[in-house]
Amino acid sequence: MSVLTQPHFHNETAAIARLEAIGWPQGPHCPRCGGFDRITTVKGGREGLRRCGPCKREFTVTVGTVFERSHVKLHIWFQAAHLMASSKKGISAHQLHRTLGVTYKTAWFIEHRLRDGTLPMLGGEDKDVEADTTYVGGKEKNKHTRKRDPRAIGGLGKQIAHTLVEHGGAARSSHIADVTGKTLRTVLNNVDCKSALMTDTAGGYLHVGREFSSHDTVDHGEDEYVRGNAHSNAVEGYFSILKRGIIGTFHHMSEQHLHRYLAKFDFRYSNRSALGIEDEARAALAMRGIVGMRLMYRDSSLA
Ligand SMILES: [Zn+2]
Known part of the structure; x- marks a missing residue:
């Protein structure tokens, strides 16, 4: 297992920058109006806070996602995604709980949400x-x-x-x-x-x-x-x-x-390697899936 030396595994600022790179491949865009233009960084605001010029909405890359509503720090989510993606036999919530230092209940929650981010569609014409x-x-x-x-x-x-x-x-x-x-x-x-x-x-x-x-x-x-x-x-x-x-x-x-x-x-x-998806890309897919969904988990108990 790799030693998780990159900053986004340890540092919240680096984790937000990494999630922005993964979740906004075309650059930041506004969750209210969908615009890409005149988006600025809010100085003195919380980490990663942006502002949409046209509609005035302030937002971060995690707005509306389970990342925002969970008390778990983003760099811990990155560690979890990495552990899940690089474990050849799958990783138990108990292992996540011990490795990440979060409660068992939180570990179950994290693991479940990261998987939801990558649910595939099956089949189609000529499939x-x-x-x-x-x-x-x-x-x-x-x-x-x-x-x-x-x-x-x-x-x-x-x-x-x-x-x-x-x-x-x-x-x-x-x-x-x-x-x-x-x-x-x-x-x-x-x-x-x-x-x-x-x-x-x-x-x-x-x-x-x-x-x-x-x-x-x-x-x-x-x-x-x-x-x-x-x-x-x-x-x-x-x-x-x-x-x-x-x-x-x-x-x-x-x-x-x-x-x-x-x-x-x-x-x-x-997400197996036979499909050409390696460990780090698999971890990134899981994280990006959550940003892409922007699900509101009103009915689920949040970790
Ligand atoms: Zn906007």
């Missing part, structure tokens, strides 16, 4: 998207579908993770209650219907599959992982990373937190 499920928790967790005892599923602490993987692109996972058509339709709402959909032969995919430009299936029960253009290699690869991460980092997978763990692995997978 292939694989969908599949795996079971997490319990003794059956590492077994493949055909080796599992179906009677052992449900009620014994095993949870169902559903993952969508765009070929050459991002992943989006959900913790689902069952594999009925209704549930699968809900998760497939994350996929552009112009995509080519690839699934296993689970019955729940049949109806919703017709809403896509094509729907190919592979039958895991027949050990058939590639048939024609229908692959399950990408999603199988995702599940293998997920399970290594669970074994390596998260020893206790609670049902309550499964969706957060899945989101963590989606972040890792969707």
